[in-house]
Amino acid sequence: MEWLLVIAAALVALWFAAQQARTIATCRVTDGKLEVASGRLPARVLGELRDVVQRNKVPAATLRIVREDGRPRLLMKGALTPAAEQQLRNVIGRFKLAELRG
Secondary structure (H helix, E strand, O other): OHHHHHHHHHHHHHHHHHHHHHEEEEEEEEOOEEEEEEEOOOHHHHHHHHHHHHHOOOOEEEEEEEEEOOEEEEEEEEOOOHHHHHHHHHHHHOOOHHHHHO
């Protein structure tokens, strides 16, 4: 029975490691200000994301840029309007994966 727990723990650890490996960067919006929480983004991308956040007056959110099928994808949580979400996706969609990894 203990070996089942060990296997389950190993699978959970492997899943978390896979999630981290595909994450390019995580950004947090707090009080309307966007900051990179983990990873790195080129200044141009960061500036465009900040512009969208400020224009749409986003109070709080988490943005996670991941690699999926060889392309960047933006995962979002928080107080975002559909318009803000689409604008943020448009920003990330304009850049190739290699550009985002810098």
